[in-house]
Amino acid sequence: MAELYELTLSQARSALLSRECGAMELTRACCARLRATEDRLHACLSLLEEEALAQAKKLDESGPEAHRPLWGMPLMLKDNICLRGSPTTCASAMLRDFVPFYDAEAAARLKSAGAIILAKNNLDEFAMGSTTENSAFGRSANPWDLGKVPGGSSGGSAAAVSAGQAFGALGSDTGGSIRLPAALCGCVGLKPTYGRVSRFGLVAFGSSFDQIGPLARTVEDCARLFEVIAGPDPKDSTSARLDLYPEGLPEQNFVEAAQAGGRSPEESLKGLAVGLPKEFWEQEGLSPEVAQNCREALQVLERAGAELVPVDLPHQKYAVAAYYIMSSAEAGANLARFDGVRYGLRAKAAADLDSFFVSSRSRGFGPEVRRRIMLGAFVLSAGYYDAYYRKAAQIRRLLRDDFDRALSRCRLLAAPVATRTAWPFGFTENDPLAAYKMDLFTVTLNLAGLPGLALPVGLGAHSRLPVGLQLMGRPFDEAALLRAGAALERLVPPLGAPAALA
Amino acid sequence: MVNTGAGGWETVIGLEVHTQLNTRTKLFCRCPNVFGGEPNTRVCPVCAGMPGALPVINSQAVRLALRAGLAMGCSVNRSSLFSRKSYFYPDLPNGYQTSQWEPPICSGGRVALRSGGHELGVRINRLHLENDAGKCLHAGDGPSLVDLNRAGTPLIEIVSEPDLRGPEEAVDFMRHLRRLLVYLGVTDGNMEEGSMRCDVNISLRRAGTEVYGTRAEIKNLNSFNSIMGASRHEQERQREILEAGGEVLQETRHYDPDTGLTRSMRSKEEAPDYRYFPCPDLPPVVLDASLIEEIRAGLPEAPEARQKRFEDALGLNVEEAAMLVDSPGLADYFEAALRGGAGAKRVATLILGGLLPECARRGLDWTEAGFSPERMGHTALMVDEGRVSLRTARELWAELMDGGLEVEVLAERKGLLQVSDATALEEAAREAVEANPAEAAAYRAGKTKLLAFFVGQVMKATRGAGNPALVNELLKKYLEG
Structure with a gap:
């Protein structure tokens, strides 16, 4: 039999419910795997082993509860999701010692579903980056190649999940921060529709873009996590009230949809119209191995009966610019609260108020965060607002229109997650623009507020590193993504265990 | 009208009035909206600007803003938007104020009032919702402290057009607004506690000319005296500059009530860039036509109209009518007492000459006297019917308030029952x-x-x-x- 940590979340749940193993045993297996791999990966910023084991013990004493969908399940949280009583650093010196006295809504939902939170994961500082190299507490490594980045900003979560440190994790996706690391580390990541998951307790980066979503080793596992965290929250005014939605809301049983896809892939894919945005597939710089794996996946879909439809997203070429303008504008304001007055890093003596703020913030924030704050202040400055922010907001609207058009003909769209597989550390260090372009295929969806699922479609022929395909869908139609994703997952060969940890 | 105080110059004033709303809770969280208290006891992650906290709009605040806007004849914007106004200050927990920029909840109204014996119409440019900041406490040489109890208190800002001509009109306008807003139940109007404060925009121009002069803005005036003092001083200061051939600078000024002087805080060039942009945490405030109509229908009679009705239809004199209308709730009490069937004049006399003086003597607010409008009506009726004399009723007032006995019973026991036999x-x-x-x-x-x-x-x-x-x-x- 496989090691316990190698089970999928769904398998682990069966084992728990049938009492083949207990929560304690499962948690210990993850802790052991964590100790065996963490030196190499640095996927976690704080370990909550003691609390986790105590909770596992308590759960075991009362016995499995089938009505709690994550009962006894060891999971992790990206360290920008508040967990009551545990450090929540956002990988920033600014919040090195910050311990929230409240749970993020998503974390609270995991807990009440019976989950055990084992660790808080590394990330790019305040989720700004695509490599996890921008962490104030050291970079994370890719479990497939320790010399390469895991992607970002939820790099710690993706690396941990792929390595078997936990059965799943919650990340956040502002411009691709769940999908990119999932693709680069060879796991599955879901970026939900904007408004689907409460943002309460997620330390804000780009408030109109941010969504919390799951990372796990299979599509069904993602669906299980998603089903727990999805749903309206009165504490988040942007969380969607689906009961107020016009008629024709798509299927909302996510686990069932994923299971159906895996059980009968052909049936699930037959007649499914899958749009191929030419702006993605014809993108200059798309690496041949990524293109090849993704095209093979398309052929699998087609053979199973899906209909491939070429579509256009004419405003895609403006997406990266619009994204960085708007997300930086929001980030600048969101990060203004870190002023050293109430919590966080605080300058000691300062001559006056301004130098107090300047000194606290200059020491608290790393270079990438400072760059975005400055960019955000610039695009909102008097006289520049119309040229930048307003323009970007218009592009955002047009992009959503592009998607609405394409998705009126197709149930979902498919494209590579990134132009390439994982890249070496330091690759984008001196070229922020090159780093920003790593988000080329992912930011579009955040601008449009639509859901996207990244799943592995084999190892690149050249790099032998995971390649990810992205399925994009209609608003609140995550079920369609999960069903098709699970079907595809069933039809492509599995990646196996991460090579660098073998 | 030429303001003679400035001699050949006309003073032009517009006000920006900030009013705290009488809501149960703060604008974006559930913390109680109460003045004062132990510092930092009425705070939560939202109003303290903790990481990950999100705002949720208080619908009662929206309703009160609408009430104020409709009472001032404003048009309501069916969809209005909150924006972030960014600046750093220790008492501003998020590093931005959440305020309405474009569009505000209400725009384009007009209020009419009497000032200096003439009718005055003041156009309202806009009315918008925003949250208040906390307070910094500077204690001598020690560290400055921050109290966030006030942070997140709902405010409306009412911006008038520059339709006021002189300090007296500015003060009369503020008095009028205060009475109106208290009357509407929008605010408690307590200026000492900062419930209402205003910025005065003031400029001078040659009498008879059209073009406005360069204005100065005097910030944060929280009493009628300081509005008067600051405007008067500023009017004189600008006049001296202009008469010496100088130019008034567009700037923000601070008024010191102790010295009666204004001094420059910052010039136009130093004005901060607030980098407004739509707040992504709050969807637009979308208002149903039915809500607007419901609030419009629930508006009480305007105080001016009510006062006029008391004078014309009920025969009260100006002083009586004004006193009844000015004190919050007193006119309602008066009208409730009238239902007992006594004459209006008699009821007014007993309220103003019996109840209020006795309350004043005891240091009570009249609402604390526990003297029901029904008993007031009954007492007045007894006088009307000749069972007790007005004098007797007044003399017995203290006992009337202390006990449950009606006036005619008290009078009988004391042998003061009026003999009509x-x-x-x-x-x-x-x-x-x-x-x-x-x-x-x-x-x-x-x-x-x-x-x-x-x-x-x-x-x-x-x-x-x-x-x-x-x-x-x-x-x-x-x-x-």
Whole structure:
């Protein structure tokens, strides 16, 4: 039999419910795997082993509860999701010692579903980056190649999940921060529709873009996590009230949809119209191995009966610019609260108020965060607002229109997650623009507020590193993504265990 | 109108009035909206700007803003937006204020008031919702402290057009707004606690010219005196500059009520760039037509209209009507008391001459006296019906308030019940005439003023309990008959 940590979340749940193993045993297996791999990966910023084991013990004493969908399940949280009583650093010196006295809504939902939170994961500082190299507490490594980045900003979560440190994790996706690391580390990541998951307790980066979503080793596992965290929250005014939605809301049983896809892939894919945005597939710089794996996946879909439809997203070429303008504008304001007055890093003596703020913030924030704050202040400055922010907001609207058009003909769209597989550390260090372009295929969806699922479609022929395909869908139609994703997952060969940890 | 105080110059003023709303909780969280308290005891992750906290709009605040806007004749924007106004200050927890920029919840209204004996119309540019900041406490040489109890308190900002001509009109406008907003239940109007404060935009121009002069903005004035003092000083300062051939700078100024002077805070060039942009945490405030109509229909009669009705239809004099309308809730109390059937004038007299003075003597607010409008109405009716005299009612007021006994019962126990019994009074009148034959003869000879003497005699005999009208009538019968 496989090691316990190698089970999928769904398998682990069966084992728990049938009492083949207990929560304690499962948690210990993850802790052991964590100790065996963490030196190499640095996927976690704080370990909550003691609390986790105590909770596992308590759960075991009362016995499995089938009505709690994550009962006894060891999971992790990206360290920008508040967990009551545990450090929540956002990988920033600014919040090195910050311990929230409240749970993020998503974390609270995991807990009440019976989950055990084992660790808080590394990330790019305040989720700004695509490599996890921008962490104030050291970079994370890719479990497939320790010399390469895991992607970002939820790099710690993706690396941990792929390595078997936990059965799943919650990340956040502002411009691709769940999908990119999932693709680069060879796991599955879901970026939900904007408004689907409460943002309460997620330390804000780009408030109109941010969504919390799951990372796990299979599509069904993602669906299980998603089903727990999805749903309206009165504490988040942007969380969607689906009961107020016009008629024709798509299927909302996510686990069932994923299971159906895996059980009968052909049936699930037959007649499914899958749009191929030419702006993605014809993108200059798309690496041949990524293109090849993704095209093979398309052929699998087609053979199973899906209909491939070429579509256009004419405003895609403006997406990266619009994204960085708007997300930086929001980030600048969101990060203004870190002023050293109430919590966080605080300058000691300062001559006056301004130098107090300047000194606290200059020491608290790393270079990438400072760059975005400055960019955000610039695009909102008097006289520049119309040229930048307003323009970007218009592009955002047009992009959503592009998607609405394409998705009126197709149930979902498919494209590579990134132009390439994982890249070496330091690759984008001196070229922020090159780093920003790593988000080329992912930011579009955040601008449009639509859901996207990244799943592995084999190892690149050249790099032998995971390649990810992205399925994009209609608003609140995550079920369609999960069903098709699970079907595809069933039809492509599995990646196996991460090579660098073998 | 030329403001003579400035001599050949016309003073032009517009106000930006910040008013704290009378809501149960803060604008974006559930912390209680109460003045004062132990520092930092009424805070939560939202109003303290903790990481990951998100705002949720208080619908009561939206309703109160609408109420104020509709009462000022504003048009309501069916969809309005919150924006972030960014600046750093220790008492501003998020590093931005969440305020409405474009569009605000209400725009384009007008209020009418009387000022200096003439009618004055002041156009309202806009009314918008925003949250208040906390407070910094600077204690001598020690560290400055921050109290966030006030942070997140809902405010409306009312921006007038520059339609005020001089400090007096500015103060009258502020008084008018305060009365209106208190009357509407929008605010408690407590200026000492900062519930209402305003910025004065003031400029001078040559009388008779059209173009506005360069204005200065005097920030954060929280009393009628300081509005008057600051405007007067600023008017003089600008006049001196202009008459010396200088130019007024566009700037923000601070007023020191102790010295009565304004001083420059920052010039136009130093004005901060607030980098407004739509707040991504709050969807637009979308208002149903039915909500707007419901609030419009629930608006009370405007205080001016009510005062006029009290004067014209109920026969009160200006002072009585104004006093009843000015004090929050008192006009409602008055009208409730009227339902007992007593005359309006009588009820007003008893409220203003009985209830209020007794409350003042005891240091109570009239609402704390526990004297129901029904009892007020009954007391007035007893006077109207001649069972007790007005004087008796006033004299018994303290006891009336202390106990549950009605005025006629109290009067009876004290033998002060007014005698309207014609037989008893007739006897007293006859005795008075017979006991004073000389005066009776003089009266009959034409010295009719002596009637008062006889009335006095009867009152003495009945210990003041005689119904004066009846006594007069009976005496005349005996003297003249």
